[in-house]
Amino acid sequence: MFDYRTEAVFEGPSLAAPTHHPLGQTTPGPADRVPTDWESQLG
Numbered sequence: 446m447f448d449y450r451t452e453a454v455f456e457g458p459s460l461a462a463p464t465h466h467p468l469g470q471t472t473p474g475p476a477d478r479v480p481t482d483w484e485s486q487l488g
Contacts, residue, residue, distance in 0.1 A: 446457040466472065473479060480486065 447454055471479075473483065
């Protein structure tokens with residue numbers, strides 16, 4: 446995190462891990478917007 450008043454950078458609070466995604470949502474993302482070769486494009 447960043448404090449604009451003091452210009453200090455610091456660790457923020459830990460976020461809770463997700464427990465699920467909406468049942469109607471495909472993974473890793475919307476099926477019509479994720480290329481079929483998405484894994485090969487990662488790196």
